[in-house]
Amino acid sequence: MNVLTPETRAEIERQRDRYPQARSAVLPSLWAVQHQLGYLSPEGMAEVAELLWLTPSEVEAVASFYSMYFDRPGGRHHVLVCINVSCALRGADEIVSHLEGRLGCPSGGTTADGEFTWEQTVECLGACGGAPAMQVDHHFQENLTPERVDAILDEVRAAPASEPHGPSLWHRIAVRLRKAGR
Ligand code: FES
Numbered sequence: 001m002n003v004l005t006p007e008t009r010a011e012i013e014r015q016r017d018r019y020p021q022a023r024s025a026v027l028p029s030l031w032a033v034q035h036q037l038g039y040l041s042p043e044g045m046a047e048v049a050e051l052l053w054l055t056p057s058e059v060e061a062v063a064s065f066y067s068m069y070f071d072r073p074g075g076r077h078h079v080l081v082c083i084n085v086s087c088a089l090r091g092a093d094e095i096v097s098h099l100e101g102r103l104g105c106p107s108g109g110t111t112a113d114g115e116f117t118w119e120q121t122v123e124c125l126g127a128c129g130g131a132p133a134m135q136v137d138h139h140f141q142e143n144l145t146p147e148r149v150d151a152i153l154d155e156v157r158a159a160p161a162s163e164p165h166g167p168s169l170w171h172r173i174a175v176r177l178r179k180a181g182r
Contacts, residue, residue, distance in 0.1 A: 003041065003044055004036060004047050008033065008035075009051065011029075012025070012032055012052070022054070025052055026048065026059060026062045030062070030063055033045070039070040039072055039073050040069050042060075045059045046059075067080065067121050068138065075114050075117040078116075078117050078135075078138075079099065079117070079119075079135070079153075080118070081120045081132075082120075082121060082124060082125040082133050083120045084122055084125075085124075087125075087131040087133055090132045091145075094146065096120050098146040103118055116153070125140070127140050129142075130143050148182045151173075151182050
């Protein structure tokens with residue numbers, strides 16, 4: 001039985017048909033699965049493989065390479081904190097300790113209320129100029145301090161369920177942080 005909705009399957013087929021080689025559509029297809037399920041389940045990846053005429057292990061190999069793809073269900077929001085060199089030199093350790101205390105779970109964990117899953121990553125997020133940096137639902141947040149982290153988490157937590165990833169949320173956060181001088 002299919003776990004993907006007809007809409008998700010149609011989106012994967014649409015992506016597949018954009019490229020001369022079906023395998024070129026693996027990344028956007030995985031996004032479509034994650035968008036529907038919240039993570040990449042083995043069943044979801046198997047369907048991607050079927051639709052792109054690949055083996056499941058070929059799809060899983062791509063999925064496991066990128067930290068933006070989640071291999072298990074998580075919280076409503078996902079926080080990824082960079083601890084690579086530039087961020088480490090600019091206080092990533094303090095940010096990690098602060099997040100651990102604030103969210104009440106270690107890296108890789110999910111808060112008791114199911115709002116946040118967070119993890120530290122040694123992969124550079126490509127925002128070294130704004131170190132220390134993190135991503136919240138794939139949006140960059142830079143020049144972090146514990147106070148700035150708290151302000152961001154408060155805003156994200158307060159966002160209505162209908163607006164978890166909307167651009168207006170991130171605009172509002174940027175304006176409020178600027179006004180608060182954070
Ligand atoms: S080292 Fe953290 S963003 Fe590059």
